[in-house]
Amino acid sequence: KVDLRTVSFDVPPQEILSRDSVTVSVDAVVYFRISNATVAVSNVEDYGRSTRLLAATTLRNVLGTKDLSQILSERESISHIMQSSLDEATDPWGVKVERVEIKDVRLPVQLQRAMAAEAEAAREARAKVIAAEGEQRASKALKQAADIMMDSPAALQLRYLQTLNSIAGEKNSTIVFPIPMEFFHGFIHHPNPPHGDDYDQTIRQQNIHQTPTLKIEP
Known part of the structure; x- marks a missing residue:
């Protein structure tokens, strides 16, 4: 009596040396059925056992030609x-191999640790590249902003006031910042105001010896 239904069996784990000299343990599952009962009984003593042995050797032969990756x-x-390969080899036995699946690939512990370290190093390298690209884009944006402010003094003054407003919002007790002397030229009165070169010299001396500051307290 021959069972014509599809039958499955597990291929025991096989120690395989890959093409790049790495030892791995691999197992599989094979699904087959009898396509010709007469041939299966007359041409082979035990078609089930023969198919199992052939599946194990085929697994080793095929994986031995592959790299670990x-x-x-x-x-x-x-x-x-x-x-x-199995279907072609078992056809004279009246066996039809319908499907083969690789179940598990087990790597040595040392190799697993090495691969994990390599993957971590690759992730860190990518993170550094991304951070460097971000800094490069930020530097370009700052340069463009600086060029715009240099061409527009009003924009520079607005940015200056915005910065002061941000500092004031930090709940500091005292804020001291310098103010250019030119801000006070309209408020400075001289009894005998100098003219020409004497006036310029006076302004330069005031800029050197006087550094007015504005003090803001809450």
Whole structure:
């Protein structure tokens, strides 16, 4: 009596040396059915056991030609290659291999730690690159703002007043900041105001010896 239904079996974990000399443990599951009961009984002694042994050797042979990165990322293509190879090899036994799936890939603990450290280093490198790009964009924006303010004295004065307003909102007890002497030229009265070069010399001396400040207290 031959069961014609689809049957599945697990391929035990196989220790495999990948093409880049990394030892991994891989297991799989295989789904097959009997396509020709007469051939399955007459051409092979035990079609089930023979298919299991062939699946294990095929798994080792296929994965031995792959790098570790391919084993981890190309499971679907590896499963398809195994299914085609097994189906072709078991056809004379009256067996039809319908599907093969890679279940698990186990890496050595040391390799897992090394890969985790490499991934962490890559993340830190990307974070530094992003931060550097942000600083570069901020520097360009500041330069553009400085160029605009240099071309517009009114904008510079407004920015100055905005900064003072921000400082005043910080609940400081006292704020002292310098004010250019030119602000007071209209309020300074001289009994004998100098003219020409004498006037310029007087203003320069006042700028040197006097530094008026504005003190704001809450």
